[in-house]
Amino acid sequence: MILIINCGSSSLKYQLYTPDLAQVVASGMIAKIGEPEGYIDHFVGHRGEHHRCPVPNHRAAFALMMEYLQSPEYHVIECPRAITAIGHRAVHGGSVFFGSVLVDDAVMKALHECASYAPLHNPCNIIGIEEAQRMFPGTPNVVVFDTAFHQTIPARAHMYALPYELTQEHGIRRYGFHGTSCRYVSQRAADLLNRPIESLSMVVCHLGNGVTMDAVKGGQSIDTSIGFGTFGGVPMGTRAGDFDPAIIFHLVKDRGMSLEEVEEICYKKSGLLGLSGLSNDMREVSEAAAKGNARCQLAVDVFVYHIRKTIGAYAAAMGGLDALVFTAGIGENSAEIRAKVCEGLGFLGVEIDPRANEIARKGHPNISAISARAATLVVPTDEEKMIAIDTVQLTMAQPGAASVQMGHAPSTHGVAAS
Known part of the structure; x- marks a missing residue:
């Protein structure tokens, strides 16, 4: 099974796919994490359940998600080992990430360095990855960046007419967002046409x-x-x-x-x-x-x-x-x-x-x-499906493919990107 996680500051969204991505087995959202009135919405097929309960932190949210995924009432998974790969959404990859990557120590270090670019989003995305690593030890994690799709924008479009050094030294440039959605939708549009x-x-x-x-x-x-x-x-x-x-x-x-x-x-x-x-x-x-x-x-x-x-x-x-x-x-x-x-x-x-x-x-x-x-x-967007596709592709790739989309290449800064 492929588990997709979208971890926000006070919420955890998830979707569980079959290995071939042909079917969403279960999905849900745990909201108001850290607030008195927390709740979970959990769906399996056409069945849904809404349950209010305190969710003090993200660790508790992951435990609650697994409780529902393993519930005998739904028979979704037998144990955590049923999850073979986990995909995560990250809002901002800065000038480091050009595409989706398998998570390793170098990736986590770079993620922390990118946190200041999206202070409301990236720290929560990092928590989601760390919790997944703790709860599913040994299971590969993939992170997919909203900004990555826009790394192909040429310098004439991504550069601001500010002092050149601000881009070179501080990464001040147009990054763009919703890239995972735009990538999925543009390919789907081509297929429809x-x-x-x-x-x-x-x-x-x-x-x-x-x-x-x-x-x-x-x-x-x-x-x-x-x-x-x-x-x-x-x-x-x-x-x-x-x-x-x-x-x-x-x-x-x-x-x-x-x-x-x-x-x-x-x-x-x-x-x-x-x-x-x-x-x-x-x-x-x-x-x-x-x-x-x-x-x-x-x-x-x-x-x-x-x-x-x-x-x-x-x-x-x-x-x-x-x-x-x-x-x-x-x-x-x-x-x-x-x-x-x-x-x-x-x-x-x-x-x-x-x-x-x-x-x-x-x-x-x-x-x-x-x-x-x-x-x-x-064209209805499906960011989770796009994340799942990348997750399957990277976890099935040859060893050493984890960081092929990571690094300070010349195309990320300045005039060299044109």
Whole structure:
């Protein structure tokens, strides 16, 4: 069995696959770790169970997961030895990791060194790996990085026009996120179009509470919207997206705010929530906009405008557009947002069929109009499946393959990356 772990600051998500990855045997989430009202949602097939219980720490969360996986009621696994490989999600690989890797001491050391790049995420990912090593001694662990897919972005796109030494000495550059999702979705889109991915120029719109826009040309990321941190690019649920950094200086110097206050505004009080004054949930914002709430309508308009503008920019960067792909919570579920984004993109060959757009989630991914020159697809993301695929490939690889995607290669810094 292949176990996939996504360890967050207060949650543990897991999926258990058959060795051939053909079936998800069990899945679940343990939430509110370290809080009084912890709980587990555990699913086996169509059966589900919700149970509230205190989960004081991540070690207790792993024990709870194993209790449910080994429960006689479900008969999922007999003992920990039934787990033959474990895959983990890590948000940020810095300039060290170019792809997924088998975990060894050198990898763990590098992971700790990358922790400061994503202080809200990476330390939790490390805890997940350490707990898995403790609970499943001798079982190989693989770590898959959200940033790795974007390591192919050339210097002209990943470099900021700041002093060159900041990139060379401190790794200040555009890293990008949601790469595991974008990698899975772009390959799936090529399969649906029955075309080799090497022949396609596509824009992947990962639209959820977090948003990544990605230009994928020939199967490689060549530009992406989120940069060094996780609040740049398109406005998100609570994150600001791109804005003039002079605003930060103004708020600190002229308005007397602390950097901590400005950071909280950028990450937690902006985006859909900040504009609408109502919610970070697009469903609630859209419903209120439809009822005449002007601020919510503004939030929708700003969100859609920045997505559409980015699509146009990426089409220009790639020299054309073969496919536009929507994924993640909003991208997969909001026919309204998809329709609004596609309005006015006819010059790129994007035209959608309104009826197909409405039924896209019912197994009809292609929402293109017959006259469209560029395909428009709705492709459900599956980051866990992508992690599982990498886990199987690396654990079946020859000895010595563990660190082939790790190291300070010239392409990670500066002009050499172009």
